[in-house]
Amino acid sequence: MAALNEEQTLIRDQAKSWVTEQAPVRQFREMRDTQIEQAYAPEAFAAMVDMGWTGILVPEAYGGSDLGYLTFGLILEELGRQLTASPLLASGLVGTSALLLGGSEEQKQAWLPKLVDGSAILTLAVDEGPRHAPTKAALTAVKSGGGFVLDGSKTMVLEGMAATFFVVVARTGGEAGSDDGLSLFLVPAEAKGVSRSTRSTADSRGYADVTFAKVEVGSDALLGKLDAGYPLLDAILDRGRAGLAAEMLGTASQAFDMTLEYLKTRKQFGRVIGSFQALGHRAADMYSGMELARSCVEAALQAIDSDADNVAELCSLAKCKMGDHLHLVSNELIQMHGGIGMTDEYDAGFYLKRARALEAIYGNQAFHRERYARILGY
Amino acid sequence: MTASATKTEQGSGLEGFRAEVRAWLDAHFPPALEGVVPMMEGGADGKHAADMTAWRDHLAERGWGAPHWPKAYGGAGLDHAHVRALAQEMGRVGAINPIPLLAGMGVTMVGPTILEYGSEEQKKRHLPGIASGKVRWCLGLSEPNAGSDLASLGTLAEDRGDHFVVNGQKIWTSGADISQWCGALVRTDKTVAKHKGISFLMLPMDQPGVRTRPIKLISGASPFCETFFDDARAEKDDLLGELNDGWNVIKRLLQHERASQTSAGSPGGRKKAGALQDVAKRYVGVDGAGRLDDPDLRSRLTRHLMDAAAHKLTAERIAAEAKGNPQVGAAASIMKNSATGITQARSELLLEIMGQQGFGWEGDAYDSEELSTVREWLWGKAISIYGGSAEVQRNIISKNILGLPETTQKG
Known part of the structure; x- marks a missing residue:
């Protein structure tokens, strides 16, 4: 744990006790069993x-507390422990970061207070195929009159059914696959031509496929620079990746704690199975892996907070190391x-299913190893 | 992290200290030694020998050979932040402190343990010699039949009133042939459970009852010895800790040992010809997009570099959490295994990168980097064996940190 x-x-203690008492994994099970469309409990x-969690990243001028990403990560870690579903990461972190990093003063004033008070939910619509590939965006935005017309579709949009508006990654130039010619647009979910459908996924969380059929937006919908939206x-x-890694840290920690508890109580051959060295050594390696991965996650969040020049490198490191670790721990859990x-009655399966989703979102381990190698120049 | 480090520096007046160090280095560090890495045993070759000795004595005079030790025992009483500043300033001019190497196991392991367990008289008698780099220590722990199961050791110390008489054989005693003192784990009570009849004795190596024989390793080097005690003499005053409490003393000493083995670099600390990925590009080449021209190697290289980055960040985190005063503790087992794995993986990758140039033993067909890579690869196999093998560290983690029950012999 970083020196807090x-x-x-x-905030960490508050999150821990709230999640444990008010939003434990039992609630996630109820939510899954009732199959509500937006895939989280609105009261949670x-x-x-x-x-105040939706305002953690937001400056006080827009109604937030400006406490930074490391603090946000502490909350996500606790949520990850109990698999608490909500749009906090998709909107409170990713959507909010989009406005903070790319928004004009008008855009920030119009939207940030609404994100903080929960009346608006903003989520990123980036991927169009089965694998995370931001540069492959092919959805087009064409200049028309004073604004743009967006045409295309997005898949696996986080909390896409709950979103009230989207940050849509569109191609305004260049070829699909190029990081040149990308632009970001703010598009309301109720805009004419926007339609969405929910996905049923193994982790029972909220994802939507969203179609943008000749959706007209004004020029004020552009977020950041035209054609140069890739950076x-x-x-x-990267902020989303660091946040996901923090959530994964919580999910992995809980999966490990459950496993360790079982090793200490389950008896076979007349003794607790944790006394078998074959299991004890694997537990030791998992524990060590957790400590090493935690350092990467915290370093990534701290780098964002201090605006360090190696944010990209550390975020790929964190997402990748955490992905590998969660992969291992979720398998060993079972x-x-x-x-x-x-058995479905036991919670272990929830952690396994969630693990694979978390690994894939915003780039799996292979994606981030490739990116890390490119950043380091080989 | 950077921000908080800067704050601490201003808070404790470190800038003034840095200026003092710089001025002192100007006056006392022999320019000819710039970047000269002492040999494993701490000395330097003929051309630099005199300079190295003078440099050692200057350092010792300031207590900067073991700067974190109290002044009364030859150190400089510096806190962690000052020690780090000192190391950084020395690094800036290419100065290396040879005293930890010259003292053998003295600065890193025996000294810290004497500081914790020793009597005032023992501290005064032994620590200044270590801190000066003039007295080298070895450790007599393992025996031919007591490796990972160290507590089953059989070297016997018999009480003869004012002294002990020691008989038995030790193995893997690093530098025993060139050491002046030995810290030895001996059995002082055969009638009790094996952990409870062990004591830690300190004895001089220059006596008729002590004989050493170097062991040649697969790397061709002989850093280890067999050490034979035949009626060797150890004074009663040189019992460290209580009689029959040696197991607790050694557990602490081994934590210091692990802590000293947790940096993931190349064994022996030699200077490397650039980052691993640059060496790889040189030998393997790149494709049109600038990627290493071996996708399989590239992926494994990335895993390795990420492991190394995670290790480094964890070391920094441990230091930060300890608020600048790192404690030797449970984390040492994690870090030792991590460091070991990374160092060995690096050697294996280097060998693979060098291809058919990667198994040269000697001769002009290989450059010095290639030759040393092979030797270090072989020597590096030792690091997951000594200081408590990787498996012993896993036992420690599962038992002491995770609270899993002891593995029993019974099935």
Whole structure:
């Protein structure tokens, strides 16, 4: 754990007790079983808004508390522990970061207070195919009159059913695959031509496929620079990656704690199975891996907070190391629990399913190794 | 992190200290030694030998050979921030402190343990010699039949009133053939459980009852010895800690050892010809997009570099969490295994990168980098064995940190 200041400790403790008491994994199970469309409990998100979590990144001038990404990560870690579903990451972190990094003063004033008070939910619509590939965006935005016309579709949009508006990655020039010619637009979900459908996923969370059929927007919908939106998109995604890594840290920690508890209580051959060295050594390696991955996650969040010049490198490191670690821990969770881990009644399966989704979102391990190598110049 | 480091520096007047160090280095560091890496045992070759000795004595005079030790025992009483500033200033002019190498196991392991367990008289008698770099220490721990199961050791120390008489054999005693003192783990009570009858004795190596024989390793080097005690003499005053409490003393000493083995670099700390990825580009070449021309190697290289980055960040995090005063503790086992894995992986990758130039033993067909890579690769196999093998570290983590029950012999 990073050396936290008093305020951070307070927020972490508050998050921990709220999540454990008000939004434990039992609630996630209820939510899954009732299959509500937006895939989170609205009252849980309302409570998060009340606690000020949607304003953690937002300057006070726009109604937030400006406490930074490391603090946000502490909350996401606790949410990840209990698989608490909400648009906090998609909107409170990613959508909010998009406005903070790319928004004009007018855009910030119009939208940030609404994101903070929960009346608006802003989420990023980037991918169009099965694998995260921001430069492959082919959805077009063509200049028309005083504004633009957007045409194309997006897939796997986080909290896409709950969103009230989207940051849409569009091609205003260049070829698909090029990082040149990309632009970002703010598009209301109720705009004419926007339609969406929910996806049913193994992790039971909220994703939507969103179609933009000749959607007209004004010139004030442009977020950041025309044709040169890629660096902005990359910076937004990196914040999302660091946030995801923090959530993954919580998910992995809980999966490991469950496993360790089981190793200490399950008896076979007349002794607790944790006394078998074959299991103890694997547990030791998982614990070590967790400590090493945690350092990467915290370093990435701190680098964002201090505006360091190696944010991209550290975010890829964090997402990748955390991905590898969560992959291992989620598999060992099932294997070490044996048969009970295979049952739907037990929570282990939720962690396994969520793990793979978290690994894939905003780039899996292979994506980030490739990116890391490019950043380091080989 | 950068911001908080700067704040601390201003807060404790570190800038003034840095200026003092710079002026002192100007006056006392022999320019001819710039970037000269001492040999493993701390000395330098003929051309630099005299300078190295003078440099050692200047450092010792300021207590900067073991700067974090109290002044009364040959150190300079510096806190962590000052020690780091000192190291950075020395690094800036290419100055290397040879005293930890010259003292063998003295600065890194025996000294810190004497500081914790030693009597005032023992501290005064032994620590200044270590801090001056003039007295080298070795450690007599492992025996032919007591490796990972160290507590089963059989070297016997018999009480003869004012002294002990020691008989038995130690193995893997680093630098025993050139050391003046030895810290040895001996059995002082055969009638109790194996952990409870062990004591830690300090004894001089220059006596008729002590004999050493170097062991040649697969790397061709002989850093280790067998050490034989035949009626060797150790004074009662040189018992460290309580009689029969040696197991606690050694557990602490081994934590210091692990802590000293947690930096993931090349074994021996030699200077490297650039980052691993640059070496790879040189040998393997790149494709049109500037990517390493071996996708499989490139992916594994990335995994390795990420592991190394995670290790470095973790070391920084441990230091930050300890608020500038890192404690030797449970994390040492994690860090030792991590450092070991990374160092060995690096060697294996280097060998693979060099291809058929990567298994030269000697001769003009290979450059010095290639030859040393092979030797370090072989020597590096030792690091997951000594200081508590990787498996022993996993036992420590699962038992002491995770609270899993002891593995029993019974099935």
